[in-house]
Amino acid sequence: MLSLTAGDAERPGLLGYIKGLRFIRIEAFDTDAAVTATELLRFGHSWAAVHAARPSPVHPAGRYLLTLTPKAYAGTGVQAVHPDQ
Template sequence: MIPALLDHSALLALGAGNRAMSAFVVDAAAGRAVVHVPVLCLTAAEAERRGVAAHIGSLPGIEVEPLELSASIPVGALIAGGTDWRIAHAVHAARPSVVHLSGRVVLSVRPELYDGTGISPIDPGQTG
């Protein structure tokens, strides 16, 4: 199972009833997928649509990933370097790490936001 990250656009799509995102969350609740939500992505989704964070937080199988000090430094550097703050936490979390040696997949309905970041997100509505 490849661990996945949901960015703010995926969370907003889920909150709007996107079928592909809903199916993915059902898989996570059933233990067929590993899903994490970077807290800055959750914050961005909440800023755009109030109530989305509470909805996401109530879903089984989805883990909200905090922004710890060890992540805040590189995430801050990404933002300072021009990366959109709404995706900076997802970009950092998607990169290979000690815990996730191969990195993690980002699910986004706005993959163009990641141009130039080195991350190639998957649009769940465009998968085959």
């Protein structure tokens, strides 16, 4: 949710559009996700690369993340996919 909020700040209407897509599931940004986000930030990754799509105990393989900038996620464990792929 944090990433969608940041994205909507840059591109107004993005959050409403994504929310309306039936095949998109928005994951909660809970304490475990916050711990992971903090670790990524401390290792120098930008806020753009901090996502619940990273591998976790619940989702060991991670989740796919649809993004226009998949290279921003290199080395984070996020399975980033461009819409054209």
